[in-house]
Amino acid sequence: MKLGPACDYAASSVARMVKFWDIPIITAGALAADFGLPKYPEAEYYLLTRTGLSFDEVSHFMVKLFKKYDWKTVLVIYDSNSRTEVMKEDYGALFAKALIDTLRADGGFSFYHHKMKEKLNEEETEMMLKEVVGNKYA
Structure with missing residues (x-):
């Protein structure tokens, strides 16, 4: 499991990478709308979980x-x-x-x-x- 990053731009890059490594990511960041789209295996941010409000x-x-x-x-x-x-x-x-x-x-x-x-x-x-x-x- 990967924790962070809080910055949306960094979270975007990391979330794309961990998908290929099959490692979940948990962040208090990732506040933009794209991170909240429905999760399914082909989705860009499939393994990302946000802990706070978007x-x-x-x-x-x-x-x-x-x-x-x-x-x-x-x-x-x-x-x-x-x-x-x-x-x-x-x-x-x-x-x-x-x-x-x-x-x-x-x-x-x-x-x-x-x-x-x-x-x-x-x-x-x-x-x-x-x-x-x-x-x-x-």
């Missing part, structure tokens, strides 16, 4: 929360380079994609997205929120 599962929870509070308009602001200790890049973008895909599939929401610039300080973050969110989404 981006899709968190997105479905968030959509239920939005519905509970009757929120119909969603602005997804994300930082592609968030959580670099888990994944070198695209962590935020992969989560934003999962949430947007879930909102789109539901069909009951107006949604917009905004990618943050890298490494904003507090003042720059405040300005970005005023410009992006402003009165349109507040």
Whole structure:
């Protein structure tokens, strides 16, 4: 059995290799949608088991929360380079994609997205929120 890695990109490569060695892999990572596809012997990630929630599962929870509070308009602001200790890049973008895909599939929401610039300080973050969110989404 192989434990880890947490990074989706590394988990993808390792999961493809262990399939040929017939060794299962367990990871707390592998959060992207492809890792959650049905498992069958010909599947790309057949021997991969994820121990936590996926981006899709968190997105479905968030959509239920939005519905509970009757929120119909969603602005997804994300930082592609968030959580670099888990994944070198695209962590935020992969989560934003999962949430947007879930909102789109539901069909009951107006949604917009905004990618943050890298490494904003507090003042720059405040300005970005005023410009992006402003009165349109507040």
